[in-house]
Amino acid sequence: MTMEMKPELKIDETFYKVKEVRKLTDEAFSLRLPKSRFKYHAGQHISLGIQGDYQSREYSIYSGENDECLEVLVKEVKDGYFTPKLSKLKPGDLVEVSGPFGKFKIDEKKVADHKFVFIASGTGIAPFRSMVRTYPNLDYLLIHGVRYGVEAYDKHEYAADRHILCTSGDKTGQVHGRLTKCLKSTGFEKGTQFYLCGNSNMIFDALEILKDKGFERDQIHCEVYF
Numbered sequence: 661m662t663m664e665m666k667p668e669l670k671i672d673e674t675f676y677k678v679k680e681v682r683k684l685t686d687e688a689f690s691l692r693l694p695k696s697r698f699k700y701h702a703g704q705h706i707s708l709g710i711q712g713d714y715q716s717r718e719y720s721i722y723s724g725e726n727d728e729c730l731e732v733l734v735k736e737v738k739d740g741y742f743t744p745k746l747s748k749l750k751p752g753d754l755v756e757v758s759g760p761f762g763k764f765k766i767d768e769k770k771v772a773d774h775k776f777v778f779i780a781s782g783t784g785i786a787p788f789r790s791m792v793r794t795y796p797n798l799d800y801l802l803i804h805g806v807r808y809g810v811e812a813y814d815k816h817e818y819a820a821d822r823h824i825l826c827t828s829g830d831k832t833g834q835v836h837g838r839l840t841k842c843l844k845s846t847g848f849e850k851g852t853q854f855y856l857c858g859n860s861n862m863i864f865d866a867l868e869i870l871k872d873k874g875f876e877r878d879q880i881h882c883e884v885y886f
């Protein structure tokens with residue numbers, strides 16, 4: 661019997677020219693970079709640096725595996741170190757990309773016959789856009805928690821019946837309140853695969869809710885941003 665092996669993805673580190681800065685809200689934007697030789701799995705992240713700066717930060721990959729550009733979604737943290745600098749980047753500026761990193765990925769063997777629930781706070785939606793773009797037939801439900809409806813980044817890309825927006829600061833979402841409220845009141849099938857991404861408080865709360873609903877830890881995958 662011959663086993664089909666996927667070649668190991670190489671960790672790359674290079675300077676890339678910013679192709680496009682896509683403004684999504686007053687504070688959030690995406691950076692589009694040329695993909696060239698860069699290969700990744702949906703859900704993975706990169707480390708981003710700016711030419712001449714000694715610091716770097718991690719960003720989930722926002723583009724699908726087959727998209728033309730490598731894209732990341734960034735929210736500017738006003739008193740942060742790195743994001744105010746990222747927000748000033750213009751097309752043609754150089755950024756240093758290393759990676760891809762991380763095991764926050766879809767198990768391809770489960771794509772055909774499992775349900776996937778993606779639970780994201782804020783920019784934690786980034787890896788899920790990559791997964792949805794990469795696997796067009798994925799049976800998924802995305803639960804996105806934000807403060808205001810304008811933060812439903814690229815909402816039009818998700819099928820309306822697969823996307824639940826929870827807004828805690830206004831009433832523009834289907835659910836008014838935190839995403840944990842939605843999680844508590846929603847029923848999920850037994851073998852569902854859960855993916856959680858965003859701030860640690862949301863992830864700890866969501867883990868408790870899923871545990872109380874009887875789901876096993878090995879069907880829950882987490883990516884903590886801060």
Ligand SMILES: Cc1cc2nc3c(=O)[nH]c(=O)nc-3n(C[C@H](O)[C@H](O)[C@H](O)COP(=O)(O)OP(=O)(O)OC[C@H]3O[C@@H](n4cnc5c(N)ncnc54)[C@H](O)[C@@H]3O)c2cc1C
Pocket residue numbers: 705717718719720721732733734735736737739740741742743744782783784786883884885886
């Ligand atoms: C694996 C991984 C993937 C990540 N992917 C993304 C991504 O796709 N998009 C993204 O915007 N960020 C992402 N982050 C967070 C990112 O790496 C930085 O921490 C963030 O951009 C803030 O950097 P800063 O230097 O401006 O703030 P810093 O000076 O490093 O930190 C200031 C404070 O800001 C808070 N903070 C950090 N991130 C956020 C945020 N998104 N919203 C509100 N407060 C925040 C933290 O509490 C931190 O203490 C990811 C982090 C990890 C570990």
